[in-house]
Amino acid sequence: MVKEIERTGLPVVHMCTVVPISLTVGANRIVPTVAIPYPLGNPTLGAEEEKKLRERLVRRALNSLTQPVDSQTVFEK
Amino acid sequence: MSKIRVLHYINQFFGGIGGEEKADVPPSLREGKVGPGMAIQGAFRDEAEVVSTIICGDSYFNENLDEAKAQILQMVKDVNPDLFIAGPAFNAGRYGVACATIAAAVKEELGIPAITAMYEENPGVDLFRKQLEIVKTANSAAGMRDAVNNLVPLALKLARGEEVLGPEEEGYFPRGIRVNYFAEERGSARAVDMLLKKIKGEDFETEYPMPVFDRVDPAAPLKDLASATIALVTSGGIVPKGNPDHIESSNASKYGSYSLEGFNDLTSETHETAHGGYDPVYANQDPDRVLPVDVLREMEAAGEIGKLHNMFYTTVGNGTAVASAKKFASEIAQKLLSAGVDAVILTST
Numbered sequence: 050m051v052k053e054i055e056r057t058g059l060p061v062v063h064m065c066t067v068v069p070i071s072l073t074v075g076a077n078r079i080v081p082t083v084a085i086p087y088p089l090g091n092p093t094l095g096a097e098e099e100k101k102l103r104e105r106l107v108r109r110a111l112n113s114l115t116q117p118v119d120s121q122t123v124f125e126k
Numbered sequence: 127m128s129k130i131r132v133l134h135y136i137n138q139f140f141g142g143i144g145g146e147e148k149a150d151v152p153p154s155l156r157e158g159k160v161g162p163g164m165a166i167q168g169a170f171r172d173e174a175e176v177v178s179t180i181i182c183g184d185s186y187f188n189e190n191l192d193e194a195k196a197q198i199l200q201m202v203k204d205v206n207p208d209l210f211i212a213g214p215a216f217n218a219g220r221y222g223v224a225c226a227t228i229a230a231a232v233k234e235e236l237g238i239p240a241i242t243a244m245y246e247e248n249p250g251v252d253l254f255r256k257q258l259e260i261v262k263t264a265n266s267a268a269g270m271r272d273a274v275n276n277l278v279p280l281a282l283k284l285a286r287g288e289e290v291l292g293p294e295e296e297g298y299f300p301r302g303i304r305v306n307y308f309a310e311e312r313g314s315a316r317a318v319d320m321l322l323k324k325i326k327g328e329d330f331e332t333e334y335p336m337p338v339f340d341r342v343d344p345a346a347p348l349k350d351l352a353s354a355t356i357a358l359v360t361s362g363g364i365v366p367k368g369n370p371d372h373i374e375s376s377n378a379s380k381y382g383s384y385s386l387e388g389f390n391d392l393t394s395e396t397h398e399t400a401h402g403g404y405d406p407v408y409a410n411q412d413p414d415r416v417l418p419v420d421v422l423r424e425m426e427a428a429g430e431i432g433k434l435h436n437m438f439y440t441t442v443g444n445g446t447a448v449a450s451a452k453k454f455a456s457e458i459a460q461k462l463l464s465a466g467v468d469a470v471i472l473t474s475t
Contacts, residue, residue, distance in 0.1 A: 050361060050443075051472055052342045053455035057463055060345040065474035067188045070223060070249045077344035085149075085185045085220070085475050087408040088362070090415030103414065104421045107471070111431065114469045115351055118344045 051076040062110045062124075064088060072121055078113040079123045082106060130174035130285045133207035134163045135198070135228055137221045141181030146405040149220075153182035153194060155201045165270060166211065169278040174285065178205050184220035185404070187227075194224075195231055202232055209285040214243035214273040215250060217265040217445045219403070222250030230257040239284035243277045247448050251299055259290065259298040265445065354468040357435035359458060361443030361451070362409065362416040362475040363401030364392070373442055375402025381441035381454040383461065386434065391420040403444030404475050416473055435467050443474060 052075045055061045063076035066088055071079045082088035089103045113124045138148045140161040159167050159176040167176045180201055187194040202210060210232040212225035222244040229240040234257065243261035244250055251260055259280060263273035276297045283290055293300040309316065316333070323330040348354050365373060371382045389396065392413035399409040399416065414420045422434045439458045443451065462470065 050359065050441075050451050050455035050458075052340070053452050054359070054459040054462070054470055054472070055342045055345050056456070057459040058345050059459065059462060059467065059470055060347055061470040061472055063472050063474065067220070067223065069191075069253055070219070071474070073249055073252045075341050077342070082473075084189050086146075086404045086406070087415040088473055088475055089418045090408065090412060092408050092411070092415075100421065103418050104424075107418050107421050107425070110471050111351055111356070111425075114354075114356075114471075115348045117347050120344070122344075 060114050062113045064106065064110055068123060072123075075121075077118055077121050078110075078116075079121070080106060080110045080113060081123065081125065129172070130170075130208045130282070131205075132166075132170070132174050132176045132209045132211060132281075132285075133202060133205050134159065134166065134176050134179045135210070135212040135225060136161055136163070136179060136181055137215075137218070137224065138181060138183045139221075141179070143181060143183075146403070147407070149183045149185035149405060150189075151181075151183035152186050153180055153198050153201065155180055155205070162214065162270060162274070165274045166278060169274050170282070173282055174209065177207065182224065184218070184224055187224040188220045191227070195228060198228055199231060199235060202236060202238065207238060209281055210238050210240040211277070211281055212240070212242040214261070214263045214270065214277065215245075215248060216263055216267055216269065216273070217245040217248055219249050219445075222248035223253060224250075226250035226254035226258075226260060230254045233258050239281075239287075241277065241281045241284055243273050246299070255299040256301050259284065259296070259301070261296075261298050348469050351431055352429055353432040355433040355435050355466060356422065356431050357462050357465075357467040357470050358386075358417055358419070358422070358438040359455075359470055359472045360417050360438070360440050360474070361446075362440075362473055363399040363442040363444075364397055364409065364413050364417040364438075364440050365400045367396055367398050369398070369400045373400045373440070375400055375442060376444040376446070377450075378442040378444070378446045378454075379450065381439055381458065383437050383439050383458075385436060386419060386438055387436050389419055390423045392417060401442045401444055401475060403442070409475070416475060418471075418473070432468075435462070435465060437461075437465070 062078040160179040215222035225242040233240040245265040397413040
């Protein structure tokens with residue numbers, strides 16, 4: 050899905066937990082996430098901490114969309 | 127000759143521990159055969175014996191890759207089998223990745239013959255087909271009998287160190303290995319034969335298949351985030367409560383486009399997941415854990431991004447055919463373009 054969208058020229062960031070799959074599929078901007086059933090959250094944290102975690106990850110994703118990349122890049126921070 | 131000792135790896139589902147709610151169980155070692163190990167043992171007859179079985183949750187393995195690998199390799203060392211079999215995994219993505227990862231590690235790090243089996247669209251195939259023999263199977267456990275019957279003879283060959291023939295003969299995915307052989311006819315004659323067949327419109331088989339690289343160049347970055355319209359797309363199955371378009375929980379045949387107008391936060395009252403391939407409890411409690419509408423709305427209000435696109439696009443990426451996913455996404459992409467979206471966040475579970 051990532052590739053078909055990027056083919057049109059729109060930058061896409063893939064937020065997912067199993068990075069090796071994203072790499073084989075061919076995503077170019079990848080942000081690793083927390084866990085398969087809750088990529089952008091963590092039920093063991095309190096509501097406030099959990100939202101901060103989500104904010105950090107989404108900010109990292111947005112930042113990756115502003116960065117030029119010439120090959121597959123995993124944005125660890 | 128004494129019986130070949132086999133160690134079998136399966137997931138929590140085939141191990142009878144439970145479904146998605148148990149996908150986070152760490153690996154455990156059991157004596158003897160469990161679940162599909164019965165069928166494998168049947169096909170081995172007296173040649174080999176499944177002495178132990180490792181059962182591990184699919185999410186546990188994929189979320190704790192290094193740790194899970196180390197734990198399982200230690201178990202394999204303790205059992206010290208003559209042969210390691212993982213799966214078959216059919217079209218279960220996390221299971222296939224786990225099977226192929228661990229089988230390749232057993233082979234490479236412990237030098238024990240290892241093999242697995244799965245469906246061609248399983249992501250485990252492309253990740254590890256070069257490292258080891260991965261036997262082709264159907265896309266669901268309905269194909270268990272054929273899978274076992276194709277897996278076992280090749281597994282015995284590997285355990286005995288016998289010659290393994292090409293992927294066509296043995297039924298595994300091509301590993302990209304070239305083997306020298308003496309052809310009956312020389313190259314020029316074979317080339318002319320091929321050309322004549324081609325001219326006649328007959329089937330011919332190239333001796334030099336070209337690899338298919340389906341890669342897309344990275345798109346240019348956004349110039350200005352603060353004026354950009356960002357859209358959300360997900361394969362995590364988030365849908366309005368009640369799943370109005372009945373998107374299937376696996377092997378989805380469609381995607382949904384839904385409005386975000388008026389939503390500042392997704393809640394258990396308004397949205398849920400239709401995905402049948404992961405434990406839905408957490409996404410149902412708070413769908414923002416998969417589709418982060420709440421924080422994007424705040425960033426929109428604060429002017430960090432120009433706008434959150436007022437539609438989101440969603441499907442279930444669970445055993446869904448690659449061809450379907452491609453079709454959904456190219457339609458979604460056209461909609462995004464005509465709506466003036468500048469960039470996309472795609473979340474996957």
